[in-house]
Amino acid sequence: MNQLSIKSLTLFVFAMLCAGAVNAQYKQTVLNKTQLLFNKEHAVPLGRLDQTKIAVVTPDLQKYAPFIQQLERYADVASFDFSKYDEQTKYFNTIIVGGTEADLSKEMLYMLRQSLVNRKNIILCRFQDLNGSIPQWAPLLGGRVTELGYPSFSEVAQRNMAMSVFGGLAITEGNSRNRTEQTRLQYTLGEGSGLNIAKMTQKIDRIADEAIREKAAPGMVVMAVKNGQVIFEKAYGTHTYDKKSPTVIDDIFDLASVSKIAGTTPVIMHLQEKEIINLDSTMGHYLWQAKAGNKANISLRTVLLHEAGFTPFIPFYRHLKPGDLQTTSSATHQTKVADNAYLRNNYYRDVMWPEMLNSAVKPIGDYVYSDISMYVMKEVAEHETAIPMDEYVQQILYRPIGMKTAGYNPRERFERYRIIPTENDTSFRKVLLEGYVHDQGAAMAGGVAGHAGLFSTANDLAIYGQLLLNRGEYGGTRYFKPATVDLFTSKQSKTSRRGLGFDRADSDPKKEYPSKLANSAVFGHTGYTGTCIWVDPKHQLTYIFLSNRVHPQVSNKLSDLSIRGRMLDAIYETINEAK
Structure with a gap:
């Protein structure tokens, strides 16, 4: 067999192995009551975001804060109320509007009609009365904008609606022709996952407290995603040991x-x-x-x-x-x-x-x-x-x-x-x-x-x-x-x-790298500043640990105490206990 044939055979075998590899396994365990009433040009869920400039407009920024904050997890968005709608939305090509039917006035809907003239892509997210009478303003926009509905108004409703727009939650209610699949991360912190999140949290909290107490790092952010669902996300400690600035989950x-x-x-x-x-x-x-x-x-x-x-x-x-x-x-x-x-x-x-x-x-x-x-x-x-x-x-x-x-x-x-x-x-x-x-x-x-x-x-x-x-x-x-x-x-x-x-992951179990319970499929990397990401296809798991263990000077305590590995093992223990 010549060298070209050997190479071709190798590539064929590799392709066959790839074909049998594990694909993503999104598992939606959350009841999502969002309905997609009309999907203009298949706008929902939103796809590539590099050409999309998004404005979120609501009647009251405070009242709809959960909706806005959830949208912000997926993309850069600017949020406004309707007071200066025309001027503020001028430079955006996609406008996500959220509101209850009581809050959305006819005047607001007329503003949206003007945005249609200006060739904006409008996604209208309305809450309440999905199964009741048709709102009197519906004919103003019907069939001209993408429209989603939720039969109640609450923080959960707002978050679920926002996740549905971006594909963080699949839409499984309503007309079967307008149902969608999950395409992005779901931020529901293990809801319905069957995992003992409370017990896992206690374990990770203890390890984090130990790390801060022993000055392995002044603060850290820990995150875990399983089956496309964020099951854990928490910030610990402070930016520095002066304890003036608490660490938050969106720190860089x-x-x-x-x-x-x-x-x-x-x-x-x-x-x-x-x-x-x-x-x-x-x-x-x-x-x-x-x-x-x-x-x-x-x-x-x-x-x-x-x-x-x-x-x-x-x-x-x-x-x-x-x-x-x-x-x-x-x-x-x-x-x-x-x-x-x-x-x-x-x-x-x-x-x-x-x-x-x-x-x-x-x-x-x-x-x-x-x-x-x-x-x-x-x-x-x-x-x-x-x-x-x-x-x-x-x-x-x-x-x-x-x-x-x-x-x-x-x-x-x-x-x-x-x-x-x-x-x-x-x-x-x-x-x-x-x-x-x-x-x-x-x-x-x-x-x-x-x-x-x-x-x-x-x-x-x-x-x-x-x-x-x-x-x-x-x-x-x-x-x-x-x-x-x-x-x-x-x-x-x-x-x-x-x-x-x-x-x-190291094949030598004595090295316990990246952790005692990690399997041979795990891949990722660590960082000198006290960071890591490990991805496990077998368990459909991503684990992230971010810290500044080099502050104020370089210290090896994070590794000596095996903080990153022990937290990952706490997650594996939770997964194994649920089997």
Whole structure:
């Protein structure tokens, strides 16, 4: 059999294995009384969100706060009342209107008619009287807007209605032609799941309290999703040990090396799937500067597996010369690495990247975890797309899927108070790091690096985890082929537990990695700042832990106490007890 035939057979066998892989198993255990009365152009559930600018309009912002807040879990929305409706909704192409039939006046409905003239997509969510008489204003909009109804008005009704709009809940009531399926995360905290959520919460609370008491981290956010349903979501502690700012679930954390699988790897998956790159081609093929060096013949696949023999870590910040870093911005120093800390221009291009390319290479094939691997993959991606990686991943994934906070250099997009501080850096930047990447090399590269630099909330990571469990689909749109997800997340190395970019559960039970009860199907990654995401296809589970264990200085107590692993085991124990 020739080499081509062997390769074809291998691909065929892999495709067959993929075909038998576990698909997402959404299980709706919540009674959703929402009815879809008219679905204009199949607007509900909403699909890709990158071209959708959403305004939510209600008669009373306070009264409809649960409705608005639930919608905000899925997308960036602006909320208004009807007082200045025309001017405030001018720049939005989708208008979600919520109200009881008593609150929605004829005048409000006439405003909506004007929006139809202006080619807005209107989704009318009305509460009460679904089975009673037809409202007198119904003919004003009937058949011209997407309309949903709920037979009562309460906080539960508002949340269920909002989830129905985005596909967080399937619509199973009413006309069979207007029923929908779940396509996004469901925020019902384990309702009807059959799991003892209260007992699990007590276990996780105790572990979190221990972590804070032992100063493993000042605060943390923990989240778990099973079968597409958020079964646990809670914030603990405070931003820092001064206890002034309580941690909340939508705080933004420095993900550290979770950036590898949630930032760089999906870009590489996309490029490989589109045949823009070939994982068996070499660094020298894609990178001119690598052609004449010791890395020219190293394949991208080997790089992703951390088997390229690269140096694990180069402490670039220790090599700075007088004048390279200064406290004020100037024409020559515009790379901001922290508050009041500016690096000289093009330091990454002129110093760091050449040093990485010229660094020593050990024998290829042995597993040596190296940050240089993902610096390389970022360079390959940017040379092939001609787009900065931070913008490219927003285009192909984050914006379409509804990952609202995920991205690099968060201080350019969010207020400081939303971002969890990390280390009080006394050796390099001489300041508390607030919204600037903890990793020194990533900071010196302008905050965007292949191995670090990504910031996110737990909710955004949960969306990404569900995409992976769905084998590439989310919100009714496919972003990756199932075979692509299976390839990158499955064990691909003969010498380590690794997938392509992804880390995986260790087969040695003595290592208890990522936890005692984790199974061999689990994949994900940890981050140096005290973060992790683990995805378990067998149990249709995503587990997320975000903390700032490096505050105020680096400490190993989070690992020594096995905080992340013990919390994951508490979740597994709850699942096993329910069987």
